[in-house]
Amino acid sequence: MTLLAVERIKLFSTRSPWWCMALAIALTVGMASLIAANTGDQFPLNVAVTQSFTDFGMVVIMVMAALAATTEYRFGTIRATFLAVPSRTGALVAKATVVALLAGVVGEVVAFGSWGISKLIKPNVDLAINSTAEWRNVAGTGLVFMIAALLAVAVGILIRQTAGAVAILLVYTMLVENLIGLIPTLGQKIQRWLPFMHANNFRTADGAPVTDGPGAGSQLDFPFGPWGSLAYFAAIGVGLLVVALVVAKRRDA
Known part of the structure; x- marks a missing residue:
């Protein structure tokens, strides 16, 4: 618990996490409000549409995780x-x-914030x-953000340079x-084996296809169901973190 408290203090002692969280929420919820305000008969509003921009918030949180x-x-x-x-691993x-838990909280705020603002803008639409599938699409966002943050921390530990780590995360x-x-x-x-494709399969399987980010508009034949895809995504995240921990333990700081 002491290590967790120390890492929490270190994380929040800089401005970058605050700016990243604010940007992730403002960008995602702001775009959701614009989409909701411009929906109509030709482009109807539904729960999946309110979550159309959550991947952009996820990318911002991944940058925050790498910076940590x-x-x-x-x-x-x-x-x-x-x-x-003495234990580098610990x-x-x-x-x-700490970063993953924070990312999960932000993911839930982003998802339910996007859904809530859409409901306020269009109160007559059934949301x-x-x-x-709809619960996974909204409430499952926090789980996806957590695993994505683990991936980003692992990349940060492996690369160690901010520009390189951020560039890799954004491009990928x-x-x-x-x-x-x-x-x-x-x-x-x-594609059917790539991590973020599976993250989107978890959130959108048996529902409307995603409209942004990895897997946009795609209908891939995934080898797993939605929860299997989440487990696969988590396995990749944890696996990459384990590799990063082994590398960090063996090389000079």
Whole structure:
């Protein structure tokens, strides 16, 4: 618990997490309000539409998670951390845990905030969350944000440089998984095993397809159901974090 408290204090002692959280919420909820205000007969509003921009908020939170790791390497405070805590693994796991929990909370705020603002703008539209697919689409966002944050922390630990880690995260989440689908014959076969495709499958399986981010508009033949996809996404996140912990333990700070 002491390590968790220390990591919480370190995380909130800088401005970047506050700015990232504010940007993620404002960007996602703001875009949801614009979408809701401009829906009509040709483009009806439903629960899935209110969640159309949550992936953008996720990317911002991933940047925050990467910064939580790279900032310590940039300013050399990671050396003091490792001197104070002989177990590097324990210190880094505590950091990842704090960041992931914060990401999960922000994910729920983003999801229910987008749904709530849409309901306020269009009170006459039925936006009741009834089906399990709709609950996954909204309430499941926090779980996706948590795992995405673990991935981002792992990348930050491995790369150690802010610019490089952020560039990798942005390019991969916003471009790579979608561009792979353009490869003839093999594209969709590869896509069905990519992590963020499975994150979106968890949130949108048996519901409306996502309209942004990895997997936008795609109807892939996933090997797992929605909860299997979440487990697969989590396994990749935890696996990458384990690799990062092993590398951090073996190299100089």
